[in-house]
Ligand code: UD1
C-alpha cells in the first residue's frame with residue numbers, strides 16, 4: 545500500500561469515529577473516502593473473475609472492439625449498501641445521546657424510529673434494484689417485464705411517506721391563484737401524488753440506462769446529479785436555519801449522497817475513457833434509484849426532477865424509437881470512425897420494405913428545421929436515414945464529431961450547467977412565482993401538526 549491510501553484510510557476513520565460538532569455530516573465524508581478506497585481497490589482485483597464468468601461486453605467504439613468486464617457497477621453498489629448499514633449508528637445514535645438524561649427510559653423513547661424506518665425502507669428499495677439490475681445483466685430481461693418493477697421496489701418508501709409525512713399538496717403559482725381568484729395556496733393531489741412518486745421511481749433508473757453508450761457517461765451523469773443535489777442540500781445546510789425541518793431532511797439527503805459520490809467516483813476511475821470496465825444495468829438501476837430514494841424520503845420529489853432535465857429531454861426525444869414509431873436498433877450509441885478516432889452520430893436506416901412511417905414525415909421535417917435531427921434523403925427526396933434519437937447523437941449534430949472522452953465531458957458539462965441554472969431558478973424565481981418557498985412552508989406546516 546502506498547502512502548496516499550493509508551493517509552486516506554486514517555482520515556476517513558478519524559472523520560467517522562471523531563464525534564465532532566458536524567456529525568453525521570463528517571462521518572458521511574469519512575464513509576465516502578472509504579467507499580472510494582474500497583471500490584478502487586476491489587475493481588481491478590475482481591474484474592478478471594467477471595470475464596471468466598461470462599460477464600463482459602464489447603467496447604464498440606474502439607479499434608478491434610476489445611472485450612471489457614461488465615456489471616462491475618455491482619461492486620460500488622454493494623459497497624455503498626454495506627457502508628450505509630455501518631453508517632446507521634453515526635446517523636441516528638446522536639438523537640439518543642443528545643437527550644438531557646441519556647439513560648432515562650423516557651429519553652430513549654425519543655429515538656427517531658420514524659426516521660430510521662424511512663432510511664431502512666430506502667435501503668430495502670435499493671437492494672431490490674441491485675437484484676433487478678443483476679438479473680437484467682445476467683438474463684437480459686425484456687423491457688415490458690422490467691419496466692414497472694422499480695415502482696414495486698418503491699412501495700416501502702411510499703408507505704413510510706404516507707405514514708410519516710403524507711403531504712400531497714402542490715403549490716399553485718401566484719398568477720394562476722390571482723387569475724382564478726382562489727384563496728388557497730396549493731392543490732391536494734391525494735393518491736395521484738403517490739402515482740407521481742412511483743413514476744419517479746420508474747423514471748430515474750430507466751432514464752440513466754438510456755443515456756448511455758459512451759465511456760464514462762453512465763457513471764459520469766450520476767456523479768453530476770449527485771453534485772447538483774448536494775449543492776441544493778448545502779443551500780439549506782449552510783445558509784438556512786439549523787433548527788428548521790428543512791435542515792434535517794437535507795442533512796439526511798447529503799448523508800445518503802456523499803458516500804454515494806465516493807463510490808461513484810471510484811467506479812468512474814475505471815469506467816472513464818478508455819474504459820477498463822463497463823458498469824452494466826446494475827449500476828444504472830441502482831444509481832437512478834438512489835436519487836429517487838433521496839427525493840422521496842427527503843420530501844423533494846418535485847425539485848429532484850429539475851436535476852434530471854437532460855434525462856427527461858432524452859426520454860421524450862427517444863419516445864418515437866421506444867414506442868416503435870421509428871425503428872429502434874439494439875444499440876443507438878454513436879458511430880466510431882477508426883480513421884480519425886472520432887464519434888459520429890449513428891443512423892436508423894430505411895428500406896423499401898421498411899420505409900419511414902407516414903406520421904413521422906412531417907415530424908421529421910419540422911425537427912430537421914429546428915436542428916433536432918439529421919436526415920439523409922435519396923435523389924427523389926425520400927428519407928433513407930435518420931439520426932438515432934438520443935441526446936448523445938444530438939450533441940454530435942450540434943457540436944460536430946468528437947473524441948469519445950471529449951463527447952462525454954461535453955455532455956456532463958451541459959448537464960451540470962443545466963442543473964445549475966435550475967438550482968438558481970429554484971431558489972430565486974420559484975419563491976417569487978409561488979409567493980413563498982414551497983419546501984420550507986410545507987415542512988413547517990407538517991411539523992406543526
Ligand atoms: C441502452 C440503450 C442503447 C445503448 C446502450 C449502451 C436505449 C433504448 N438503449 O441499452 O441504445 O446502445 O444502452 O449502453 O436507448 N457499450 C459501449 N461503450 C460504453 C458503454 C456501453 O460500447 O461506453 C456497449 C457495450 O457493448 C456494452 C453494451 O453497450 O456491453 C451495454 O449495453 P446495455 O447496457 O446492455 O444496453 P441497454 O441498457 O439495453
Ligand code: MG
Nearest residue numbers: 753756824825
Ligand atoms: Mg444499459
